[in-house]
Amino acid sequence: MRAARERVAGSVANFVDERTGAAKFLKKSLNKVFPDHWSFMLGEIALYSFIILLLSGTFLTFWFVPSQEELIYNGSYVPLKGVKMSAAYASTLDISFDVRGGMLMRQIHHWAALLFLAAMVAHMMRVFFTGAFRKPREMNWIFGVALITLGIVEGFLGYSLPDDLLSGTGIRIAQAILQAIPLVGTYAAFFAFGGEFPGLDFIPRIYTVHVLLLPGIMLGLITVHLMLVWYQKHTQYPGPGRTEKNVVGYPLLPVYMAKAGGFLFIVFGVTAFLGAVASINPIWVFGPYTPTQISAGSQPDWYMGWLDGLVRMSPPLESHIFNHTISWNILIPGLIVPGIMFTGLALWPFIESWATGDKREHNLLDRPRNAPSRTAVGAMAITFTIVALINGGNDIIATHFSLTINQIMWATRISIFVLPPLAYVITKRICLALQRADRDLVLHGRETGRLVMLPHGEFVEIHEELSPEEAWTRTSHEQLAPIPAAGIDANGVRAKGVLKDRIRARISKGILQEQIAKPTAKDKLEIGDGHH
Amino acid sequence: MSNKELEPLQDPGLPAHAHRKADHDEAAANRAERQVAILFLLSALGTVLFIYSYIFIENNLYIYIPILGNQHAQQLFLGLGFAIALFFIGAGAVHWAKTLMSDTEVIAERHEMRSSDEDRAAFIATVKEEAGAVGLGRRSLIKRSLALSLGLVGISPLLLLRDLGPLPEDALNKTTWDEGVHLVTDPGNRRLRPEDLEVGAVAHVLPEIEHPEHRSLNSIAKDALLLIRIRPEEFRLDAEKLSWTYQGIIAFSKICSHMGCAVALYEQTTKHLLCPCHQSTFDVPTGAKVIFGPSARPLPQLAIKVDEEGYLVAAAPFNQAVGPSFWERKK
Numbered sequence A: 001m002r003a004a005r006e007r008v009a010g011s012v013a014n015f016v017d018e019r020t021g022a023a024k025f026l027k028k029s030l031n032k033v034f035p036d037h038w039s040f041m042l043g044e045i046a047l048y049s050f051i052i053l054l055l056s057g058t059f060l061t062f063w064f065v066p067s068q069e070e071l072i073y074n075g076s077y078v079p080l081k082g083v084k085m086s087a088a089y090a091s092t093l094d095i096s097f098d099v100r101g102g103m104l105m106r107q108i109h110h111w112a113a114l115l116f117l118a119a120m121v122a123h124m125m126r127v128f129f130t131g132a133f134r135k136p137r138e139m140n141w142i143f144g145v146a147l148i149t150l151g152i153v154e155g156f157l158g159y160s161l162p163d164d165l166l167s168g169t170g171i172r173i174a175q176a177i178l179q180a181i182p183l184v185g186t187y188a189a190f191f192a193f194g195g196e197f198p199g200l201d202f203i204p205r206i207y208t209v210h211v212l213l214l215p216g217i218m219l220g221l222i223t224v225h226l227m228l229v230w231y232q233k234h235t236q237y238p239g240p241g242r243t244e245k246n247v248v249g250y251p252l253l254p255v256y257m258a259k260a261g262g263f264l265f266i267v268f269g270v271t272a273f274l275g276a277v278a279s280i281n282p283i284w285v286f287g288p289y290t291p292t293q294i295s296a297g298s299q300p301d302w303y304m305g306w307l308d309g310l311v312r313m314s315p316p317l318e319s320h321i322f323n324h325t326i327s328w329n330i331l332i333p334g335l336i337v338p339g340i341m342f343t344g345l346a347l348w349p350f351i352e353s354w355a356t357g358d359k360r361e362h363n364l365l366d367r368p369r370n371a372p373s374r375t376a377v378g379a380m381a382i383t384f385t386i387v388a389l390i391n392g393g394n395d396i397i398a399t400h401f402s403l404t405i406n407q408i409m410w411a412t413r414i415s416i417f418v419l420p421p422l423a424y425v426i427t428k429r430i431c432l433a434l435q436r437a438d439r440d441l442v443l444h445g446r447e448t449g450r451l452v453m454l455p456h457g458e459f460v461e462i463h464e465e466l467s468p469e470e471a472w473t474r475t476s477h478e479q480l481a482p483i484p485a486a487g488i489d490a491n492g493v494r495a496k497g498v499l500k501d502r503i504r505a506r507i508s509k510g511i512l513q514e515q516i517a518k519p520t521a522k523d524k525l526e527i528g529d530g531h532h
Numbered sequence B: 001m002s003n004k005e006l007e008p009l010q011d012p013g014l015p016a017h018a019h020r021k022a023d024h025d026e027a028a029a030n031r032a033e034r035q036v037a038i039l040f041l042l043s044a045l046g047t048v049l050f051i052y053s054y055i056f057i058e059n060n061l062y063i064y065i066p067i068l069g070n071q072h073a074q075q076l077f078l079g080l081g082f083a084i085a086l087f088f089i090g091a092g093a094v095h096w097a098k099t100l101m102s103d104t105e106v107i108a109e110r111h112e113m114r115s116s117d118e119d120r121a122a123f124i125a126t127v128k129e130e131a132g133a134v135g136l137g138r139r140s141l142i143k144r145s146l147a148l149s150l151g152l153v154g155i156s157p158l159l160l161l162r163d164l165g166p167l168p169e170d171a172l173n174k175t176t177w178d179e180g181v182h183l184v185t186d187p188g189n190r191r192l193r194p195e196d197l198e199v200g201a202v203a204h205v206l207p208e209i210e211h212p213e214h215r216s217l218n219s220i221a222k223d224a225l226l227l228i229r230i231r232p233e234e235f236r237l238d239a240e241k242l243s244w245t246y247q248g249i250i251a252f253s254k255i256c257s258h259m260g261c262a263v264a265l266y267e268q269t270t271k272h273l274l275c276p277c278h279q280s281t282f283d284v285p286t287g288a289k290v291i292f293g294p295s296a297r298p299l300p301q302l303a304i305k306v307d308e309e310g311y312l313v314a315a316a317p318f319n320q321a322v323g324p325s326f327w328e329r330k331k
Helices: A002-020 A022-030 A038-061 A087-097 A102-129 A138-160 A165-179 A185-193 A202-232 A252-277 A302-313 A328-356 A372-392 A394-401 A405-444 A468-475 A498-512 A521-527 B026-056 B073-099 B117-134 B140-153 B155-164 B217-223 B239-243
Strands: A070-072 A084-086 A246-251 A319-321 A324-326 A446-453 A459-464 B062-065 B069-072 B106-109 B183-185 B202-207 B225-229 B249-253 B265-267 B272-274 B281-283 B289-292 B304-306 B312-314
Touching (some): A022 A252, A038 A202, A084 A087, A138 A165, A372 A405, A405 B289
Antiparallel strands (some): A246 B106, B202 B225, B304 B312
């Protein structure tokens, strides 16, 4: 029995190898080593939710009718019987009420979309705060930023498709942003919508973009993203036995494969559970879209909420120059600020290596505390986004906490300038404090809480020394020195580009000067094994 | 400072591997195997639940579940079955990997991404040689004409997109409203007399057209009006705008001047209109001036009067474009 099985496996392998020569590649690949850490699962969740989106989305396309042609609804949802609506909205109702499992699939699809974006953001934060984007992985970081950007657009288009009152309002806002672009905006809006808003063309068009164009591009990007991870080998956290030159972990087969494959099913299972018990986007409650109606408390999905919050807090600025209108109140929050944010995000690896002067390859991750300025910049960006997100829900917050819209709006208008720098300073201080704590731990050991009375009556607490492994984990990072200010040479001649160098030296000093020196072997020797 | 002082602590190396119980205890390994099998069997039960729900639960059955409230039974049990079926396959696989598969950590060497110097030199030499053979360096006419045509060929797909929509022309400045067009209720499509509207009341209004059942969303998106009645002495308007009102009745475009949402919330006591999208707040007595929020312009006001039969009609078209701003919009 066993022999027969092995013979079949052997001949299959032989068949494949004689035609492709794959054995050499596969032998190497199956033994590929992957380091293990819970935070490395975040990207996996994103990948798996993308797969779930492809599967559940394909199911939905079998019934969804991407058309804005009007019809009279006659399905099984009684409250809307006889109501005039678009074919898109009616078919979404049919999926929800007349296709068995259709509602489940719709809800799985929507939950998976929320999870996809959340997992990508969490994964990006992990990569950012641990410095995994550094050379040689800058390109993969950029692919990641592109994937998040496309993911946001894809999500927005997806929840716009049902053509319900809520999503129609979202499309109206997107159209207004498009129309606000100077010079070409009106034309762009007319081309996108096939004329004036809402027209009859937009839903069919974004349908093609949502189910074909963007998923295709994203699939390509994900493939390249993963191939690079494969080829460059995964980063690893610092620890005993881990160096820049090796990778410590489990081989692809069988452990990693079983865990990753199992995890795909777990993510799918959790999404299905959410789809089963947690109602999401109940479009039948909103009703079909018409431009004259609106529901109070209109909210976009969470990944668009910060953008909506920025638009809400914008001051009422509009210029009229030579008979033309420029809507700063739309352009700044809707295009300029997000543009700066995403460009800055994409370029961050290069900005950082320019500022620190570090152009080497890094395969060992940073503990966030050991890169205080980067961690602080990250905290600053998160704070900015959260303040914007809070204002995006200002109407909901106002009704739940008995506040006025005006109070929340003004609080966030001020906070968006004040809190991010504050977050920078506080985070940096926390990081340095943690560095100090690490140093204390390594030099003096862990407080045990055991008090001992010495013969002469003094009480001391017993400190337990860290294991060599723990001490190494806390001290193996390197501490860069600021770039020395280049400038005037011995003959008093100003070097070329001196201003740029001075700025850079200044920034590098700001980033790198303040550090808590990590304990050296000598520090440790001097302390000895004293009880302090 | 000598180098000794800066010397870091020593890397103690990878800690010795700690074996799990199932690695050396046959009974523990068998137990783990049974646990994995139970997890997989739970998944199978989930699929049974799924199939049962699909075939046997009626589509119109609703059941009450505490916390969740009334639930569509079929969709709930389909979902739960599906979730159980998927989750426990995953749980079984992970448990299997964690208890029974080898957990020995392996060390693999990394190599710098950069190619070796010989490879790089050889690569550059090859490129130079090939480029030299093609003669790109010398034949600049070819190079430039190729660059030109490559640049131009990108125009074609862009041009092909031209027929996506008509040119804007004057469309955004026009609405259905014109002198003498009757105001009708939305919904209901009834003409309005001033006395239909009490002081403090608000009406949602569209222009009267020949076939209201064929009214397009495009026209609604520009024509929608809010009709509000307050006491005439409460208006603080200039003479022209005041003449556009009728006995305390004032008509505004319902389409927000910020991003085009329906400005549908009217606060009777403060006489404020609020747009629920971005909370632009407009003050009715002063002609919908923006008193809060991101909108930069008042809602356009439509001049109204009554015709000889006593019905409210528009006295003139809008004197400006309604809805969100755009580049060509006149002040």
